[in-house]
Amino acid sequence: MVWGRVKAFFDNDFEESAAPSVHFENVGVRYGMGPEVLRDLTFSIEPNSFQFLTGPSGAGKTTLLRLILLSVKPTRGLISLFGEDVSRISKDDLTDLRRRMGVVFQDFRLLDHLTTYENVALPLRVQGKEEASYRNEVVELLRWVGLGDRMHMLPPVLSGGEKQRAAIARALIVRPDLLLADEPTGNVDPSLARRLLRLFIELNRLGTSVVIATHDFGLMDQLNVRRLVLGDGQLHIDE
Amino acid sequence: MNDPSRSGAPKPEDGQRPLPASLRRNAPLVPVDSAGGQALAAVIAILTFLAALCAGGAELVATSSSQWRSDIAREVTIQVRPNAKRSIDADVDRAVALARQTPGVEQAQPFSKTESERLLEPWLGTGLDFNDLPVPRLIVIKLQEGLKPDFTTLRQALKEQVPGASLDDHALWVSRLSTMANTIIGIGTVLVILVLVAAGLAVTFATRGAMAGNREVVDVLHFVGANDDFIAKEFQRRFFKLGLRGSAFGAGIALFLTTLLGFVTSSWRASPAGDQIEALFGSFSISWRGYLLVVLIALAVAVITGVVSRLTVRRFLNENG
Numbered sequence: 001m002v003w004g005r006v007k008a009f010f011d012n013d014f015e016e017s018a019a020p021s022v023h024f025e026n027v028g029v030r031y032g033m034g035p036e037v038l039r040d041l042t043f044s045i046e047p048n049s050f051q052f053l054t055g056p057s058g059a060g061k062t063t064l065l066r067l068i069l070l071s072v073k074p075t076r077g078l079i080s081l082f083g084e085d086v087s088r089i090s091k092d093d094l095t096d097l098r099r100r101m102g103v104v105f106q107d108f109r110l111l112d113h114l115t116t117y118e119n120v121a122l123p124l125r126v127q128g129k130e131e132a133s134y135r136n137e138v139v140e141l142l143r144w145v146g147l148g149d150r151m152h153m154l155p156p157v158l159s160g161g162e163k164q165r166a167a168i169a170r171a172l173i174v175r176p177d178l179l180l181a182d183e184p185t186g187n188v189d190p191s192l193a194r195r196l197l198r199l200f201i202e203l204n205r206l207g208t209s210v211v212i213a214t215h216d217f218g219l220m221d222q223l224n225v226r227r228l229v230l231g232d233g234q235l236h237i238d239e
Numbered sequence: 240m241n242d243p244s245r246s247g248a249p250k251p252e253d254g255q256r257p258l259p260a261s262l263r264r265n266a267p268l269v270p271v272d273s274a275g276g277q278a279l280a281a282v283i284a285i286l287t288f289l290a291a292l293c294a295g296g297a298e299l300v301a302t303s304s305s306q307w308r309s310d311i312a313r314e315v316t317i318q319v320r321p322n323a324k325r326s327i328d329a330d331v332d333r334a335v336a337l338a339r340q341t342p343g344v345e346q347a348q349p350f351s352k353t354e355s356e357r358l359l360e361p362w363l364g365t366g367l368d369f370n371d372l373p374v375p376r377l378i379v380i381k382l383q384e385g386l387k388p389d390f391t392t393l394r395q396a397l398k399e400q401v402p403g404a405s406l407d408d409h410a411l412w413v414s415r416l417s418t419m420a421n422t423i424i425g426i427g428t429v430l431v432i433l434v435l436v437a438a439g440l441a442v443t444f445a446t447r448g449a450m451a452g453n454r455e456v457v458d459v460l461h462f463v464g465a466n467d468d469f470i471a472k473e474f475q476r477r478f479f480k481l482g483l484r485g486s487a488f489g490a491g492i493a494l495f496l497t498t499l500l501g502f503v504t505s506s507w508r509a510s511p512a513g514d515q516i517e518a519l520f521g522s523f524s525i526s527w528r529g530y531l532l533v534v535l536i537a538l539a540v541a542v543i544t545g546v547v548s549r550l551t552v553r554r555f556l557n558e559n560g
Contacts, residue, residue, distance in 0.1 A: 095461075095466040103462055109458075109462075111268070117262045118262075121263070126463055131263055139262070170463065
């Protein structure tokens, strides 16, 4: 099933949207009455693009990802996702937009009371799909990320790398148009980091826009792609 | 690159066993079976138990009072007071004859002199000579079932032909009894409603606690594309099951206790205390209506638990974005 989709992408059997996946215009955000932690952010993430989001610790990488996820509201500026202005978005539309995004959290955020299989299948389950329609797909993806023999285990007994791969599989299972990954290699050894990077490259080749937040220069040096650099609350783009 | 064998990615493992029909364990997405959840189930069990006792008690009173009222309403009494200038036996016979002529009267039975004197024995003691006392005589009239005769004619005839006779249709007593029974039933109903409201409030607090405790789970569900309604339904499902478990336990204990009390009182039936209890409450057992009421209360508590939790979750999510 996964390979059917792979073929569809490579045969260009999908409709590519002309609008950028993400567009920020003069966006600023502050917490409470404090100073702006991010200011004057103006950039776009094009469909099927690959970029790193980098900067020193505390520069606001996670805040920027949360702005894209719409879990933080900007204090000024305009944000549009997939061509839609999100300033007055309804809750239903917000859910629809989130279903087009996959997110890998720095702390994985797997649900500890669900098995690896159930965690990965979660985005499909919340969409109300029958298990029979996605069971093989989830198992295939779990085997693909090397967790075939860990699918019945609960997250607390998985290693850091296994949790990372489960979180990535959960983000990929819905075939997102946009993948946001926050420090996805922060808890794994360099060898596994390279494998995970290859996985993201594969995904990007399948048509997903990928944003990887990291301050690991070793990882970024492996790939000559666009870098969004955050510093002093502002964004610089290295094409 | 669309062939996995050329992509450099790990191959799907060979020789896999066929997959079972379901790999899900039907685990709830929101875990509310924590210590707080168990405490809520216990609170619901206690509240359901109290509500079932109130409802069962009210039903017992309703059934007994209905029986009393029916018995009393079917009986009318004529009291013939002695008059030195008249023969009381003749007056009694005349009153009986008049009563028997009245439509709707099934039976008119006079108490003999001896029977009337025996009625006074509990108050005056035995061995007394009642000849010196002006003991009134009673005539008990049984009415045909379902009929409510008009006693105006009989009353008028007694007044004209049997001076000193009075007719008592027990209307005042029935009215007082009805008021008392309805008050008890009303109090029982209000208590049941209060208990249900208390259950709803307990569920509201428990749901808010569960929401706060599962904030991260709720966030993850939002991020993977769950809408508020889906999350609210998940909480509703969990709390409904919790409520059903608690209310079934509470209602079960209440029914068990009622049945047990029924057995105990029936074993006392021969004793004076048992007779008094039976006189007040009838046989201390609730009818099928009572059992149905208790089951309905248990279901209502479970439904209230589910619905209140769902509304609370929706409100919580609206308030907290």
